Amino acid sequence: MPEGHIIHRLAAESSTAFGGRPVRASSPQGRFADGAALVDGQVLTGAEATGKHLFLGFEGGAWVHIHLGLYGGLTFGEGAAPEPVGLVRLRLANGDAYADLRGPNTCALITGAEKAAVAARLGPDPLRTDADPDAAWRRISGSRTTVAALLMDQKVLAGVGNVYRAEVLFRHGINPHRAGRDLTRAEWDAVWADLVALMHEGVGAGRIDTVRPEHTPEAMGRPPRVDDHGGEVYVYRRAAMPCLICGTDVRTEEHASRNLFWCPRCQQT
DNA sequence: AGCTCATGGCGAG
């Protein structure tokens, strides 16, 4: 259940656990048996994230391209690897640590050129220092598509998912149904800067927290609450619950087959 | 045991 912050975290964890040493690769489930066999025993030279794509590099020049999709997961453990639980597409292990990949959208062996092609069709990633926010602005300004859809489009912006979309629009008082062409340059600059900050915090915390200190239930004199997805947020999955700032019921609707959340009062325009 | 849902993305039409 990952947005870009989790993928960047997994890249760092992969480097720490396996980088610079030979690693055993296997596919307990069997669906990646051929690919695992090709890199089995090779040195893992590095791990990289671009948007929601994870790339594991091996000494022979091959890359394992991983995309977790909606419910994939990559989990780490210490010591010798136990019997696999559930459907493990790929297991990495070196005796000191192991990692299990389950339910990915993509797990494939690719070349360096193919890796570059994947990155080339993505928009700028707020978590990468080489990101160019102007590239996103060129696709947003003048577009008749809604801001909600544009922020989720990985060709426009890489790594932002349904939670960051809902939260960043709330934090800037932007109605998700506005067209991209109605966004001002100043609004976009502020949204981008906020995504950079929020997503970096997300990498550190391993969860998405977007509520400013002055709006926490404690600060607002309201009863404490727990969001059921592991982070403190304003509107994501808070349909029909009171907005943390104005008390109006948070609204939800299906938008391009994803759940959209917003406050109709705080995000009027 | 059998739903339903999820922080994604692709290709067909």
Place this chain on the structure above:
DNA sequence: TCGCCCTGAGCTG
């Protein structure tokens, strides 16, 4: 826009 792919958790009965 729709259907489909991937898996597990959290219900319901």
